[in-house]
Amino acid sequence: MIEEFVFYSLLLWQIGIISYILLNKFYGKNSKKIIKTSQPTAVEVDLPNKKSIEHVDVAMKKNILMEKAKVSNLKTDEEIKGKVNTQKNKLKKLRGL
Amino acid sequence: MAKGLDCGTSFYITATEDRIKKQRNAFLTVDGEVTQVKRMLKRQGIPFVEKNKKIHIVGQHAFNYAQIFSTAELKRPMKSGLLNPQEKDALPVLNAIIGELLGDAVGDETCVYCVPSKPIDAQREVSYHEDVLKTIIEQYGYNVKVIEEAVAIGYEGLVDNQLTGVAISMGAGMCNIAVMYQGMTALSFSVARGGDWVDECVSTDTGVSKAKVTNIKESSSTLNLAKGVYSDIYEEGTEESNVLIAIRSYYGALINYLLTNLRVQFEGIDNVPNFPDPVPIVIGGGTALVKGFLDVFNEQFDQTEFPIPISEIVLIEDAHTAVARGCLSEAQLVEEDEEDND
Numbered sequence: 001m002i003e004e005f006v007f008y009s010l011l012l013w014q015i016g017i018i019s020y021i022l023l024n025k026f027y028g029k030n031s032k033k034i035i036k037t038s039q040p041t042a043v044e045v046d047l048p049n050k051k052s053i054e055h056v057d058v059a060m061k062k063n064i065l066m067e068k069a070k071v072s073n074l075k076t077d078e079e080i081k082g083k084v085n086t087q088k089n090k091l092k093k094l095r096g097l
Numbered sequence: 098m099a100k101g102l103d104c105g106t107s108f109y110i111t112a113t114e115d116r117i118k119k120q121r122n123a124f125l126t127v128d129g130e131v132t133q134v135k136r137m138l139k140r141q142g143i144p145f146v147e148k149n150k151k152i153h154i155v156g157q158h159a160f161n162y163a164q165i166f167s168t169a170e171l172k173r174p175m176k177s178g179l180l181n182p183q184e185k186d187a188l189p190v191l192n193a194i195i196g197e198l199l200g201d202a203v204g205d206e207t208c209v210y211c212v213p214s215k216p217i218d219a220q221r222e223v224s225y226h227e228d229v230l231k232t233i234i235e236q237y238g239y240n241v242k243v244i245e246e247a248v249a250i251g252y253e254g255l256v257d258n259q260l261t262g263v264a265i266s267m268g269a270g271m272c273n274i275a276v277m278y279q280g281m282t283a284l285s286f287s288v289a290r291g292g293d294w295v296d297e298c299v300s301t302d303t304g305v306s307k308a309k310v311t312n313i314k315e316s317s318s319t320l321n322l323a324k325g326v327y328s329d330i331y332e333e334g335t336e337e338s339n340v341l342i343a344i345r346s347y348y349g350a351l352i353n354y355l356l357t358n359l360r361v362q363f364e365g366i367d368n369v370p371n372f373p374d375p376v377p378i379v380i381g382g383g384t385a386l387v388k389g390f391l392d393v394f395n396e397q398f399d400q401t402e403f404p405i406p407i408s409e410i411v412l413i414e415d416a417h418t419a420v421a422r423g424c425l426s427e428a429q430l431v432e433e434d435e436e437d438n439d
Contacts, residue, residue, distance in 0.1 A: 068189075068236070074144040074197045077157040078119040084112050088426040090256040094280060095430070
């Protein structure tokens with residue numbers, strides 16, 4: 001009984017040791033190379049203070065070039081002759097002119 | 098001699114002290130070999146403009162052609178009160194129309210023209226439109242001054258009320274509004290809806306071409322928007338009656354849109370002038386010419402919702418030429434002022 005116990009326990013130990021050796025041989029640890037780099041970290045710099053300036057509107061100077069077209073026979077569709085009544089005199093009075 | 102020029106979407110109108118001239122602001126491009134087309138048009142006495150090997154029939158003739166030949170596409174140099182961005186040949190046509198109406202300046206002549214106020218319902222600026230027109234008019238040798246279209250209406254319709262009140266120009270492409278107080282403009286804006294919008298809506302709803310709707314609206318002797326007259330004389334179911342019913346409906350919608358936006362704009366401005374006494378609303382422009390217009394306007398107007406007390410709603414005499422006459426008054430005063438200074 002004791003002999004059997006010793007025999008089986010030795011057998012188990014041998015299997016364990018052989019398994020360890022084989023695993024170590026084929027799946028050994030990959031040694032990771034650690035490369036130290038010296039990357040500078042960002043630093044805050046003081047920017048010159050900008051004044052908040054509002055936008056300004058500028059008058060556009062547009063050079064619109066336009067050639068006259070050739071016109072033939074162009075006549076006014078409707079012409080009403082006679083004194084044209086306007087409110088000019090009343091307008092003049094209102095403006096104090 | 099001072100001249101006033103109304104640069105409308107549908108008509109260009111000039112006023113001088115002794116005459117008024119109107120030119121329909123439309124054209125039609127004629128296909129075909131240029132020399133042959135020119136010869137044919139000259140023989141028939143039809144006015145045309147030639148530019149970049151294209152022949153355009155201009156004015157009322159173009160409008161008439163579009164009525165007869167339904168396939169012919171009537172083109173408009175302006176749309177919604179401003180230069181038409183889709184129309185590449187607009188500028189030479191406008192140049193020709195303005196040249197014909199104004200002629201070359203003799204001596205030191207002043208021309209006052211009008212531009213719309215900035216539209217509140219369209220992403221458009223007025224600046225380019227204003228500059229193009231100024232450039233064209235200056236080409237003919239005039240001293241040029243510009244005023245807002247609704248202010249020109251005010252110069253014709255509000256002088257008896259110390260230039261205080263609401264001036265509305267009902268045009269084809271736009272409606273322009275100015276609230277004036279003692280000659281100053283407290284509020285001005287435009288909406289990009291007018292007579293053309295009515296025509297388009299009516300055309301869509303009735304299946305009648307837009308050109309034909311415009312023609313019915315402008316020339317139908319039976320068209321009267323006044324309620325009593327309107328419901329009695331038209332036979333239901335005919336094409337014309339459908340068009341007329343739709344015209345009335347969309348006129349109501351247009352005026353309602355205008356008045357609602359006027360109220361909203363008025364509520365939105367700072368420094369609202371106080372109108373202690375009721376003031377008039379004066380209306381001019383071609384879209385207001387239709388019979389019964391004031392009936393529809395009065396139907397839509399509700400004093401309880403309107404921000405200003407209104408004394409009366411008046412259609413200016415000869416509403417179609419009111420803007421041109423307002424511009425003329427301003428031009429005459431500019432010239433008198435210059436003469437006094439000299």
